[in-house]
Amino acid sequence: MPLLSKASKQVTIHDVARRAGVSIATVSNVLKGRASEVSEPTAERVRRVVEQMGYVKNLNAAALSSRRSGLIGAILIGVFDPYSKEPDPEINPFYGEFVFRLENELQAHGDTLCIYAGREEAYVNFLLERNLDGAILVGVIAKDLPTVLERRDVRLVLFDSFVHHRTHMRVQTDELKGGALAADFLIARKRKHLAFVGGAVRDFPSNIPAIRFQGASRACDQSGHRLLLVEEWTSFEGGRRAAHRVLELKADGVIASADIMAAGLIRGLQEAGAKVPDDVAVVGYDDLPLARYVSPPLTTIRQGLPEKVRAAVELLRDGEKGEVRVIKPHLVVRESA
Amino acid sequence: MPLLSKASKQVTIHDVARRAGVSIATVSNVLKGRASEVSEPTAERVRRVVEQMGYVKNLNAAALSSRRSGLIGAILIGVFDPYSKEPDPEINPFYGEFVFRLENELQAHGDTLCIYAGREEAYVNFLLERNLDGAILVGVIAKDLPTVLERRDVRLVLFDSFVHHRTHMRVQTDELKGGALAADFLIARKRKHLAFVGGAVRDFPSNIPAIRFQGASRACDQSGHRLLLVEEWTSFEGGRRAAHRVLELKADGVIASADIMAAGLIRGLQEAGAKVPDDVAVVGYDDLPLARYVSPPLTTIRQGLPEKVRAAVELLRDGEKGEVRVIKPHLVVRESA
């Protein structure tokens, strides 16, 4: 029998049970609000003791025996540019928006959000070790999800992942449509030389920017336009760097694969003396709050992040295997195009 | 003895031990790399079996017996404006920057980040239930930290909190200095009518904006200037709303309590036809990436977030009770002032 540790010992369910004169099973039942299992007077007595002793349940222990951890993961691949070794890397504000909206939804059900923003190769371990009940995967590129994930019953929602998988669930915007909306808008505005600025389009064809590009590309084909591609990492600096290429290519209408990139692109264009939208019209993608912060405010494709997060959480709770939710994108016209 | 559940049973340390022909204690020792405890041949055999069987440690169970959860919390109070009941509330990009920088630091040591972004009244429960090893508290306002937190040995770092407490650790920027830097800069630029725009300054004197205001205010006093106060929630829209008041007050130099607010303020001023910085010079605070995204780019006070996050994690690991780390702020001159 261990001695009291120097830190005053944690109050456990045993302490409560003893003080209330009941068994730990009864305390447990009261705590879970199983009214049918416990008489009201007993329940009330237990509640009072819980209050008095300042008992707080150890969810870790509960998780171990109930096999539900109450932990939901956000697995975010690509938050940090793997190729950049700057000490102070840029972070797309998209991820912050995503995480806090998610936390908000989760908290309402008593679940806790754990963040993973590391390399794609290591997330599976994270998922299994921590015994997550479920997770939302953002930016996963690999064509196949490891089969281990099928054997353990983790509920997974692929978010913005165009990885097809029969067992896991998916939430996504209709990105082909989104790309097309952007291209059609520029074409309608009489832009003749269109370009698409985005990251890792050629290397990872199932990557979000690649799909957006594809959608825009098809729309261009249909009206006899060409869509040039400028590849840069999706970031402000990436967009800024892309500005030179855009000017060299003499594009007068550009679609950026993300608002953050559109912001950098506009900055780069302005620095080079080009006027936006007069010389070059720029359409962003995402409709983050950021889209309204920059000058000129971005014309952009709203991907519907709040709805998507809600949809993802719904699937996490009671989606069917393989269920897919597709959100419609919308064009939001402001001043950059 | 429970039957196999329909999902193929998790591989446990027992399975590994049996297959390797050793005891679970030995497996445990091998997994923790306690080389001194296990002979190399045995260790190697165990490792091979672990590999073969695809064994993954259950950190939950490990946490329960070792009393270390490996979970670190980020408790963020004030992410959502409690007074606004908009469906789609604004989120200060500061929080995203904070969270991902933190995750990055934590991951290097194998710790997992859990997020709490709810009400101040409920975080203690979160902390205790989840058995966090430690947590970083941002934006906590209450004058006193609950004493429960002293009894259980959670390591707490107050981040940007001017709540004094002898047992918990603290990381902060010298905000008085920061406020003064901003004010002195505007004064040096011959601005005569200064204003400070920030949230909850009067109601919560230990709130960050309040300290920044105080610092700026003292600097003004010293050179015989007055500093007017315009209170609005720290957000883009808050800043935008503040623009009207700023113009009414005929201020020609304004300090915003955060970059996001400065961005909104500038937008509001521009919409009202005022030129920044010619008519009104604006100094932000934080030096978030956002500061470079807006036009004109913000002159702002760099609070040194990356260093602060690193300092917080260091304290979490081996800070002394009550240890405080103060980071020096710096003025970053761009174009808004």
Added chain:
DNA sequence: CTGAAAGCGCTTACAG
């Protein structure tokens, strides 16, 4: 260097 055993703080059938 290795193993048997107790324990971490809960939950969950099951018996009464």
Added chain:
DNA sequence: CTGAAAGCGCTTACAG
């Protein structure tokens, strides 16, 4: 309605 007991998957002295 209530309790005794087994079990969740680990870690940690301790004995050998």
